[in-house]
Amino acid sequence: MPQGKVDPANIPDDGLTTKQRRLLPITAVHTGPGKGKSTAAFGMAMRAWNQGMKVGVFQFVKSAKWKVGEEAVFRRLGELEPGSVEWHKMGEGWSWAKKQGSDEDHAQDARDGWEEVKRRLMAEEHDFYVLDEFTYPIKWGWIDVDDVVETLRNRPGTQHVVITGRDADPKLIEVADLVTEMTKIKHPMDVGRKGQKGIEW
């Protein structure tokens, strides 16, 4: 594992100390058609929680049935030390919204979610954000990618943001520090196998 090793020729001329560079906010994108995009993001969130961070998960999907396992574990962790967890999903209407999610206007629900995330970023409400499947409302034109990019660039403090979903916009890739593409090499459903308990949910 070469992690932590630094090529002396590659130390940035940014005037920061090593310690300061360890506290920079990271924007990560997990994209591509393979599995593991969200799962790896939740694994990172688990680690952040363990560091005492305030984790906020925002699921930008209407049906969240495949994330019940993660949600259950995080709700459990949220009750314990060291960190805290908030888990919000669009599927049932955002929890902070007074109204139920409007079945007829997913675009508006997605925009409401983004406005709330933006507000929290500006207020530094969390240390670690998972914007799960956030690439889709951007792809569908519901949320303006330039607004997302500008908000991410200008967010205060050291808040980390992880965005998941296929087909990440090139501007999102551009603004991100860490981009991983998950590629499907082989999938059991390709040969007609069913989703497995403990694997898919």
Added chain:
Amino acid sequence: MPQGKVDPANIPDDGLTTKQRRLLPITAVHTGPGKGKSTAAFGMAMRAWNQGMKVGVFQFVKSAKWKVGEEAVFRRLGELEPGSVEWHKMGEGWSWAKKQGSDEDHAQDARDGWEEVKRRLMAEEHDFYVLDEFTYPIKWGWIDVDDVVETLRNRPGTQHVVITGRDADPKLIEVADLVTEMTKIKHPMDVGRKGQKGIEW
């Protein structure tokens, strides 16, 4: 998400019911040079734990310093319902071994680890195994890939196994049901940034 949807032309002629096909053991491999291989495996293990499964994690690396966050969370979960967690690492000598890990013979330590995993698989001691960074001792010729493949093929019951690490042997890919490659598109350390608390550990 097309998960759970079945192409009727693609239902296997295996004589199994849908329910039986939902209880098949899965062998998954997370490989490639990108991040998220282990993190996604631990995320799956978290889900398996939530399903009440007995999770066994086996870390086939000498230095495990980058997995302390996951280990801490899993130890925490291991004390709670619904599932159970055992976390074993080669780094300090396998916990079941009487002796400390031999600094001079990593190959033997890796083989000892595999023999124990094999024994547990035959005894069905866990429901969900993470063999973290297991591709490396195979790649280095310390563990015979044919033995691994045969053991995985012949394991009893419905035990799931997830293997992580770069450069997975083609025979491992062949025996796996689910293979995902993580590709690095962009990494902050490429531009001289340091590992971040809550991101790398």
